[in-house]
Amino acid sequence: MDRATRIAIVGAGIAGLTAAGLLQQQGYGVTVFEQAENFSRIGAGIILGASTAKVMRRLGIEDVMVRTGIKPDAFVSRDVASGAVLNEFVFDAVAERRFGGPFVNIHRADLHRLLVSRLKPGSIRFEHHLAGLDETGDGVRLTFVNGARVEADLVIGADGIRSVVREAIVGRATPRYVGKVALRAVFPASRAVGVPIRDCTKWWGEERHLLSYFMTERRDECYVMAAVPSDAWHADSPPGPGSREDFLAAFPTAHPDLRALLEATDNVSLLPICDRVRNDVWSAGRAVLMGDACHAVRPFMAAGGSMAIEDAAILARAIAACNSPEQAFHVYAASRIPRVGDVQRISAENSWMKLPGDTSWFFGYDPFSDALDQAA
Template structure:
């Protein structure tokens, strides 16, 4: 596409910041519109593999990424009650070479800060909550709740599972509560009594699971997240303050190593877990979706963030390589939908690395080099000029 194509990115999460950075590097004028008034260090941890490292390499962020988070020695799966090791994936030099990059645990807010580094000053416009998208000739008119307006040639909806961009092009459809809550806690590692915990462990029980891992290279900050049964959620999808005693009680039958980690929690936040039924309509006209806006997945494979960052790499390449939005978006969806469908299916099954698992297809994936020239069925893009 012409490098004068004006691109609006709606949402400054991991997906939005990554695609903005990659598109600016490709020479496009990009503005990012974020509804929050500012960024702060809230949130939780995130697990990312070599498939993400290879994208961040294109933004000259890979070394900072690996140095800011922790490169764990392994991913462990253990039985909730007995502590039996169910699976272990070592992350030694040989494994990193095989996957093509490091495996890193990091606080989301720390990664968020890193992803802002490549952006030109003034790229992010805070306090801009989208309210409308109107087609005007070959351009788009964007309107915002604060009264501001903007024009763009392409709009990228990267505004999460409750995407306003999605609603504007596909209609209103509420996310699906899956009957699980996710209490989360971030705290100093010094609060854990006894021996240090392992670098990264998923604890499995028949009706629940927990992730516990360090997020910093000196192992001084710990993240614990559980997925617990919950019959209903009456809120709007926002997190609520959790009860520490109730959180700890959920681990009464757990192995002592897991209980020690849970008992160290101070403040607990409880998030409802939502997803969406699969919908392969990811674009309409000059508007395209990415990340949770088009393929929200359950967090049971720890792959949602990875998939969103992969989206950014593929979408930015398609925009740069193909001559018009219809062609670019068609190639983007043809490349991404099959892979995301696999991720969604595994996440629903909650089977990832519970036992012996083939992981090369996931961590070894390189969104920066995968071919983009797959054939496009006429049904997906009837107006495509061949």
């Protein structure tokens, strides 16, 4: 498409910012509309594999991302009750060469800041909560809650699991509560002195699990996230405060190593875990979806962020390679749907890396070498 194409991205999360950076790099005029008043250090950690490192490399922030976060020594799976090691996947130089990039744990806010640094000044408009879209024949009119109206040639919906752009494409539907609640905590590692904590460990129990990891090379801040069954929540339940006792009650048979970690938790929050029924309609006319807006996945494979970043790479390539939004969106969806479908299925199974198995299809993927012409 012509570089004069006006591109509006709704949502300044990881998906939207990655797409904006890649498109601006190719010479497109891109504006990102964000409903928040500003950015703040909220959220928690994110695990990124080698496929996403290749995207950060293209944006020129791979090295600083590594320095800001941590390259974990391994991903370790352990049994909740016995503490037995079920799997240890080493992330060393050999693995980096094999998959074509490093593995990084990082705070989402730090990654967000790095992505913002790659955008042209003035690219983000805050306090723009999308109210609706209208096709105008040769473009799209975006209407915002604050009364603003914007014309664009194409719109990218990167506005999350409750996407307004998604509603315009496939209709309104409530996200699906999966029957589990997430307990999350970010706390200083000094609270866990003497506790044997590896760089990245997943504890597997009956109908529940817990993931813990460091987010910087200093190993001074821990992130812990558990998923446990609960009938007391639903898709519209707001996040709320939790406590150390919630963690301890969720894992009554915890191995001493795990129990010591749980006793160190602080700053706990609770929120429902939701996804959406798979729907492979990702675009309509001049509007397209990416990330959680079109394929929200359960956070059991630590792959949601990776899928959104890969989406951005494929979508940016498709826009540059095709003559119209409709053709670009077709190429993008045809390329992404099979891979994302596999990730949605495996995430729902909650089986990823519990035991040794093939990981090359996931970590070794390169979104810049995927054959877009074959996908079309």
